[in-house]
Amino acid sequence: xxxxxxxxxxxxxxxxxxxxxxxxxxxxxxxxxxxxxxxxxxxxxxxxxxxxxxxxxxxxxxxxxxxxxxxxxxxxxxxxxxxxxxxxxxxxxxxxxxxxxxxxxxxxxxxxxxxxxxxxxxxxxxxxxxxxxxxxxxxxxxxx
Numbered sequence: 358x359x360x361x362x363x364x365x366x367x368x369x370x371x372x373x374x375x376x377x378x379x380x381x382x383x384x385x386x387x388x389x390x391x392x393x394x395x396x397x398x399x400x401x402x403x404x405x406x407x408x409x410x411x412x413x414x415x416x417x418x419x420x421x422x423x424x425x426x427x428x429x430x431x432x433x434x435x436x437x438x439x440x441x442x443x444x445x446x447x448x449x450x451x452x453x454x455x456x457x458x459x460x461x462x463x464x465x466x467x468x469x470x471x472x473x474x475x476x477x478x479x480x481x482x483x484x485x486x487x488x489x490x491x492x493x494x495x496x497x498x499x500x501x
Contacts, residue, residue: 385459394460438464
């Protein structure tokens with residue numbers, strides 16, 4: 358019975374990785390501004406390294422970029438997303454969504470599937486965790 362509880366804890370903790378990698382860009386896509394990003398104005402193009410092997414076993418890194426909202430002024434942002442290391446060559450442009458100083462790439466269907474997989478893992482982990490707590494090892498007897 359303890360093994361099921363530990364498996365539930367591991368699944369809940371692990372499911373947070375794909376949920377973060379899919380949910381944050383999805384929320385930015387739905388609620389954030391549409392941005393055109395590039396790195397034309399910067400002399401340095403430094404990227405923070407990824408942590409682990411995203412999207413299923415780590416978190417994405419980030420790159421400095423410049424973003425221009427529709428009808429807005431150019432501003433510096435940190436760009437995060439699945440293909441940040443290869444998509445933005447000098448003078449290239451890409452569409453991202455975000456708010457403040459954060460911009461996220463939206464990959465569409467793969468991101469949605471990743472979020473659904475993370476949610477299923479989370480629910481499975483919670484069910485295994487709760488299942489272990491609901492059962493009592495001995496039958497309770499009434500005092501009468």
